Amino acid sequence: xxxxxxxxxxxxxxxxxxxxxxxxxxxxxxxxxxxxxxxxxxxxxxxxxxxxxxxxxxxxxxxxxxxxxxxxxxxxxxxxxxxxxxxxxxxxxxxxxxxxxxxxxxxxxxxxxxxxxxxxxxxxxxxxxxxxxxxxxxxxxxxxxxxxxxxxxxxxxxxxxxxxxxxxxxxxxxxxxxxxxxxxxxxxxxxxxxxxxxxxxxxxxxxxxxxxxxxxxxxxxxxxxxxxxxxxxxxxxxxxxxxxxxxxxxx
Numbered sequence: 001x002x003x004x005x006x007x008x009x010x011x012x013x014x015x016x017x018x019x020x021x022x023x024x025x026x027x028x029x030x031x032x033x034x035x036x037x038x039x040x041x042x043x044x045x046x047x048x049x050x051x052x053x054x055x056x057x058x059x060x061x062x063x064x065x066x067x068x069x070x071x072x073x074x075x076x077x078x079x080x081x082x083x084x085x086x087x088x089x090x091x092x093x094x095x096x097x098x099x100x101x102x103x104x105x106x107x108x109x110x111x112x113x114x115x116x117x118x119x120x121x122x123x124x125x126x127x128x129x130x131x132x133x134x135x136x137x138x139x140x141x142x143x144x145x146x147x148x149x150x151x152x153x154x155x156x157x158x159x160x161x162x163x164x165x166x167x168x169x170x171x172x173x174x175x176x177x178x179x180x181x182x183x184x185x186x187x188x189x190x191x192x193x194x195x196x197x198x199x200x201x202x203x204x205x206x207x208x209x210x211x212x213x214x215x216x217x218x219x220x221x222x223x224x225x226x227x228x229x230x231x232x233x234x235x236x237x238x239x240x241x242x243x244x245x246x247x248x249x250x251x
Contacts, residue, residue, distance in 0.1 A: 003248045004214050005045035005221035006235055007199060008228045010035055012051045012081070015065060017229065033068050035229065040073040042235040045250060047073065048101070048169070048223060050128075051081030063095050070096020078169075080128055084112070086119055093120065101126035101169055104142035107149055107156070110163060117164025126199075127165040129157060131186065132173040138186055145173050153186060154193065161194050168194065169223065171201040177226060179205025187217035199223050207233060207241045214247045 010017045010032045017032045036047055049069060051062055066079055079092050080101035089100050106113050106127060116125050130141045131153045138153035157168055170190060172183035180203055187200045197220035200213045204224035213219045227233045239249045 002220070003045075003250045004219070004242065005199075006043075006210075006238060006249065007046045007048055007221050007223040008035070008039045008044050008235075009048045009050065009201065009223050009225045011225060012049060012062065012065070015062065032065065033072055036069045036073050036077075039228070039235065040075050043239060043251065044075060044235055045221070046076040046078065046098075048078045048080070049097075050079075050101070063091055066092060066095045066097055078126055080126070084109075086115060089116055089120060093124065099124040099126050099167070101128040103128040103130060104147075106160065107140060107142050107151060110159065113160055113163040113165055117166075122164045122166035125165050126167045126169055127157070127160045128169045128171070129153065130171050130173055141173060154189065157190055157194060161196050165196065167197045167199065169199045169201055172203060175203030176201075178203055179227065181205065181209045182213040182217060182219075182222065184212060184217040187213060187219050191218035191220070197221065204233075207238055210238060210242060211245045211247060214242070215245075 012032055017035055032049065039047060070077060076098040078099040078101055079097040083089060083100055083102050084105035092100050102112065130145050131138045132141055134148065140149045140151040140153060140156050141147060142149055168190060170187060172186065175183050182200045182203045187198060191198045199221040200217055200219040201223040204210065204227055210222050213222050239251055242249045
């Protein structure tokens with residue numbers, strides 16, 4: 001059985017790691033390079049680095065910061081934020097990123113997924129999905145959760161996989177930062193429907209939430225930010241807890 005992955009997320013704004021609730025009210029959570037080193041030492045399986053305002057501010061992801069982080073860690077590393085063309089992906093992968101994630105640019109130009117997958121391979125192309133319930137639908141949001149689109153979660157995720165993404169980072173905006181648990185139902189739905197790994201994000205508050213998202217939600221990986229950044233849950237302790245609950249993880 002494949003081991004489940006634990007992934008700290010570093011949301012970056014102006015070179016600092018930040019964390020909010022429901023995508024707003026951001027607080028400074030520390031230096032991303034120092035956090036990256038700490039997480040690698042503590043047994044994180046991967047890191048995700050998201051420049052959360054790059055798309056809104058029409059900036060490229062902070063390539064120099066990516067280089068600094070990559071030079072200091074020895075675990076796989078995904079980068080996202082403001083990525084909208086082949087050149088940006090090329091620069092980030094050459095700077096040390098193992099994978100890149102696209103969101104707004106892919107929604108606005110779905111053929112970008114085909115282009116990136118064909119050029120770099122599906123294994124390093126991750127679709128980041130920010131979703132929120134609107135009426136009876138799970139709608140897709142772009143621009144750091146600011147802009148509602150006409151796309152619906154399942155249809156968009158399915159299209160993206162067909163176009164070549166190799167993994168989906170699923171963030172429930174309704175759960176983000178609440179510490180009340182992951183969005184189990186939509187995670188399970190995508191995990192059962194799609195052939196690519198699903199990374200669950202948004203809502204982790206205790207160790208049992210991780211057991212639930214792996215066992216009930218059938219996620220391949222679970223991502224969290226504030227509970228790791230502010231020391232509420234330690235990754236070594238979390239992994240031991242998961243093992244004790246028969247969830248396979250790498251120690």
